[in-house]
Structures are given as C-alpha cells and as structure tokens.
Amino acid sequence: MNIYVSNLSFNVEDDDLRGFFEEYGEVTSAKVITDKMTQRSRGFGFVEMTDDAAAQKAISELDGASVQGRNIRVTVAKPKEERSNNGGGYSNNRRSSYSGSNNGGGSRW
DSSP, rough: EEEEEEEEOOOHHHHHHHHHHTTTTTTEEEEEEEEEETTOEEEEEEEEEEEEEHHHHHHHHHOOOOOTTOOOEEEEEOOOOOOSSSSOOOSSSSTTTTGGGOSOOOOOO
C-alpha cells in the first residue's frame, strides 16, 4: 500500500520516514520529496508497505502524531492524476496576452 505523509519537518530524511513506519511492518520504500532546485524537503513524502493491514494500522496510529514538533498527516496515497498537455496551466496558444495590445490590429505572433 502506498501512503502519503504530509506536514513533515524539513529536517526529516528518507531513513527517518522509513523508521516511523518500520515498527508496523515491512517498508519497501520511503521517500521525502525534495525541491528540484534547492534539494530541500517539501514537507511531504511517500511510504510503501507490503502488508495492507499493517499499513492501515500505521495510518491510523501515526495520523496526527507529533514528529519533531509537527503533527503529521498520514493517509492512503491517491493515484497520481495524469497531467494535461497544456504545460501546467499555461496556454499553448502563443497569442496569449503577451502580444501587447489586443485592439484587433494583429499580433506579433
């Protein structure tokens, strides 16, 4: 089962995250998500456990627990939604507001 963990301290590393869950069962992976540019934690991560019953117990007991001064949130991870092809919300239409005036006199693009 894939588990989403949020509100993590920025000091929590992958091994720390793994340790929080190992007492409940086998952890196949634990990953704190980091910013691509700064390599700093983004404050959330994912844990994968082989036994669904153990994972459910970990979720129920760790959700709201205080870890390094922060109350973490622990839930079943939702599947990643497919992204649309529009570049993350930006229009693919090159005639967007960048063209200067929009007075019907044509555009640069």
